[in-house]
Amino acid sequence: MQDSFEGRTAVVTGASRGIGLAVARHWHEQGGNVVLTARTAEAAEAAAATLGERALGFGAHVTNQDRAQACLETTLERFGRIDLLVNNAGTNPAFGPVVEQDHGRFAKLMDVNLWGPVLWTSLAWRLWMRDNGGAVVNVASLGGLAVSPDLGLYHVSKAALIHLTRQLALELAPGVRVNAVAPGVVRTRLAEALWKENEADVNAVTPLGRIGEPLDVAELVVFLASRSASWITGETVLVDGGQLLTGSAVEPVGA
Numbered sequence: 001m002q003d004s005f006e007g008r009t010a011v012v013t014g015a016s017r018g019i020g021l022a023v024a025r026h027w028h029e030q031g032g033n034v035v036l037t038a039r040t041a042e043a044a045e046a047a048a049a050t051l052g053e054r055a056l057g058f059g060a061h062v063t064n065q066d067r068a069q070a071c072l073e074t075t076l077e078r079f080g081r082i083d084l085l086v087n088n089a090g091t092n093p094a095f096g097p098v099v100e101q102d103h104g105r106f107a108k109l110m111d112v113n114l115w116g117p118v119l120w121t122s123l124a125w126r127l128w129m130r131d132n133g134g135a136v137v138n139v140a141s142l143g144g145l146a147v148s149p150d151l152g153l154y155h156v157s158k159a160a161l162i163h164l165t166r167q168l169a170l171e172l173a174p175g176v177r178v179n180a181v182a183p184g185v186v187r188t189r190l191a192e193a194l195w196k197e198n199e200a201d202v203n204a205v206t207p208l209g210r211i212g213e214p215l216d217v218a219e220l221v222v223f224l225a226s227r228s229a230s231w232i233t234g235e236t237v238l239v240d241g242g243q244l245l246t247g248s249a250v251e252p253v254g255a
Contacts, residue, residue, distance in 0.1 A: 003226040005032035009079040010225070011072065012036055013062050013120060014089030016043040018188035019139060022214030023086050023221045024048075028055055030222060033079045037062070037071055037089070062089040062116035065123075072120075072127050082128040084225040087117035088139040098152040106153060113157035114164065121168060125176065133175040135225045138165050139217070142184040142240045146247065158182075162236045169234030177233040179224045184240025186212035207242030 010027045014020040015036035024034045024047070033054045038044035041059030048057030056078055060067035075082055091112045094105040117138050128134065143151055144158030162180055169178040185202055203210050220239050223229055238244060 003030075003228060005030040005222075005226075007031075007033070007081075008083040009033040009035070009075060009081050010084035010086060011075055011082055011120075011124070012086040012088055013060075013116065014038065015086075016047040019183065019186060019214045019217045020086070020088040021047055022218035023088065024055065025051055026215065026218040026222050027084070027225075028052060032083075035071065035075045035079075063111045063119065065119060068120055069123055069127075072123050076128060081132065082124055083134050085120060085124045085129075085134070085136045086139065086221055087120055087136065089116055090139065092151070092154040094153040096150050098156075101153055109153055109157055110160075113154070114160050117161060117164065121172075121178075125172060129172070129176045134177075136168065136172075136176060136178040137221045137224050138162075138178070138180040139221075140165070140180045140182045140236055142182050142238060142244055144182060144236075145238070145244060148247075165236060166234045173233060177224075177229070179229075179232060179234070180236040181217055181220050181224070182236050182238045182240070183217045184212055184238070184243035186214060186217060188214060205243075205246055207245055210241065212239065212241060 005027060010032055012020050012024045012034060015024045016038035024036045028034050028051045035056045035058055036044050036048050037058050037060045039061050044057030044059050048055040058071045058074060060071045089112060091109060094101045094109050121136050138161050140161045141158040143155035144162045147155065165178055165180040172178055199211060217239050220237060
């Protein structure tokens with residue numbers, strides 16, 4: 001990939017740690033400006049401070065429309081453009097069989113994992129991308145392509161996000177490309193239950209021999225935002241070390 005990100009600006013939701021922070025760091029290292037969001041300003045600003053002067057932290061819960069709009073308006077005031085939106089923020093409060101979940105957990109999960117990307121994409125479209133173009137990358141999951149015990153609602157939300165990606169790609173073309181990445185088991189806090197006590201077991205059933213690192217996903221996200229991917233839209237790209245081939249990543253290993 002040969003591309004220049006100098007002067008180009010990315011907004012990454014849920015970027016105080018894990019995949020979101022790795023995406024923000026990789027974009028920044030390629031020369032771009034980046035705005036990192038988190039539920040609290042303190043967490044977002046602390047993460048941004050680890051990157052440098054072209055990074056800005058902004059406190060904005062992903063489902064709060066006023067804060068989302070303020071974040072994107074601040075991005076335009078500070079950097080003058082929004083070239084990439086990465087809808088990374090996610091949650092999973094609904095572990096267990098689908099039939100044992102309550103509406104509160106269902107609503108929170110769908111609000112964050114599905115409504116959040118709709119909200120931020122809609123605002124980015126209205127404020128900048130409709131007239132100037134850009135790229136959106138949604139962080140889905142291998143689980144959106146499979147079924148497994150105890151992670152059902154989370155996987156449903158990610159399956160819906162994959163479909164949403166295709167729908168938005170159709171609606172926002174030709175000026176805005178919309179794609180998704182679908183990570184397998186990656187070394188993040190959200191996925192700890194799948195690997196922390198069983199990493200050797202996960203490695204053993206992963207064809208490429210190891211769990212993922214946040215940078216594995218970050219490099220793919222940045223590629224999808226690059227000019228090298230200028231004829232790719234509506235796609236969901238697996239980044240899972242081959243885990244879907246064996247079904248290993250969608251099972252709560254060792255549970």
